[in-house]
Amino acid sequence: MPAKTDHDARRRDVSAAVWRVVAEGGFGALTLRSVAAELGASTGLVTHYFGSKQQLIRHALELAEDRTRASIPEVTDLRTALAAVLPTTPEVTEISRVWVSSWDVALAEPELHALERARYRRWRTRLRPLVIKAQSVGDLPPGDPGDLATGLAAFAHGLVVQALFDPTTYTPKRQLRILDTHLAALRPSD
Amino acid sequence: MPAKTDHDARRRDVSAAVWRVVAEGGFGALTLRSVAAELGASTGLVTHYFGSKQQLIRHALELAEDRTRASIPEVTDLRTALAAVLPTTPEVTEISRVWVSSWDVALAEPELHALERARYRRWRTRLRPLVIKAQSVGDLPPGDPGDLATGLAAFAHGLVVQALFDPTTYTPKRQLRILDTHLAALRPSD
DNA sequence: ACAGTTGCGTAACGGTTGTTATGTAATTGG
DNA sequence: CCAATTACATAACAACCGTTACGCAACTGT
Structure with missing residues (x-):
């Protein structure tokens, strides 16, 4: 049933792009297209893994929390x-x-x-x-x-x-x- | 030469609208149209007193500084x-x-x-x-x-x-x- | 091998953005 | 009274936004 690609790995790629965008330009620079561009992909890919912008923002905050936790062991x-x-x-x-x-x-x-x-x-x-x-x-x-x-x-x-x-x-x-x-x-x- | 209206007073009106917008919605909510709407006027009026969005942002920061100074005498x-x-x-x-x-x-x-x-x-x-x-x-x-x-x-x-x-x-x-x-x-x- | 599912590029959509041009009414100085 | 200037609404503009739909390729289970 499922297709070829490693879903989780791809999602992490998008996730990493989200982080890079926010880390450089803040939340004001976080758009579907800026993430897609950072990834060298299309907005279709981004919406495929993160349904809406709200979820993108949410995910960026989760990333921040994860990284914070990881840096304070x-x-x-x-x-x-x-x-x-x-x-x-x-x-x-x-x-x-x-x-x-x-x-x-x-x-x-x-x-x-x-x-x-x-x-x-x-x-x-x-x-x-x-x-x-x-x-x-x-x-x-x-x-x-x-x-x-x-x-x-x-x-x-x-x-x-x-x-x-x-x-x-x-x-x-x-x-x-x-x-x-x-x-x-x-x-x-x- | 100059026209009727009190330029400075009108500018203060716009300024007050800028402050209200930023105070309620943050800088993410600061747009020419949100200020105009807050004022019940057109975007033309806003651009008449503040040429660009950069200047709007700048002005909002000046306002914050002024109010800070005023509240710490x-x-x-x-x-x-x-x-x-x-x-x-x-x-x-x-x-x-x-x-x-x-x-x-x-x-x-x-x-x-x-x-x-x-x-x-x-x-x-x-x-x-x-x-x-x-x-x-x-x-x-x-x-x-x-x-x-x-x-x-x-x-x-x-x-x-x-x-x-x-x-x-x-x-x-x-x-x-x-x-x-x-x-x-x-x-x-x- | 074929039907079903997933991955994702393409692109259209309606809305919002900043900027700029145009028009018009009102005022003023000569 | 008239030319000049200001005040501001209206609106056009291209760019960009989030969302959604479409289409095709590739893979999978049977």
């Missing part, structure tokens, strides 16, 4: 968890670019808005035990771990945005230094 | 300066929405990218003396004031984003509490 340490989201490598820079870019469309469309909110909640939930651990060894002051996780996530993402707009100023080394001195400043003395 | 205190950018009022929420939304197009277009970088640099420069003052009275630990300003700006903007996506969780009160406990945690216990 099983972290048990707060500093590492925060350092992992900073654009200190081309890979993470690309991912960050896509996330920040997605906020325009995510703020406009209620469904994507809810998705992004859920994503943030998951991130803070993942950060929470690391915060508690850091508190227990005296690396962080006492206080609501949720608020602390929010603050640290905020610090990290805010730094991401500044680094994206000013990569010359915020070299990888400088980003990590700022993170480290920030964490050091948060450590209660004794 | 002559701040001499670090906490107030940071609290002023948090979306704790409808007005600041609207402005924040526009800024975050603008990052998609700002990351894509080199000219807007440079503008946003400059804007961030100005903000940090304005924050710097407040940081130094806070350090001198023992509210902030010693260290590079530039790095501290970056970190505090990052914290604030990161909190802005989370609050925009989760206003139920981050009520104005909670935002300010998170800010205050964060600043308190940064105070060296000498």
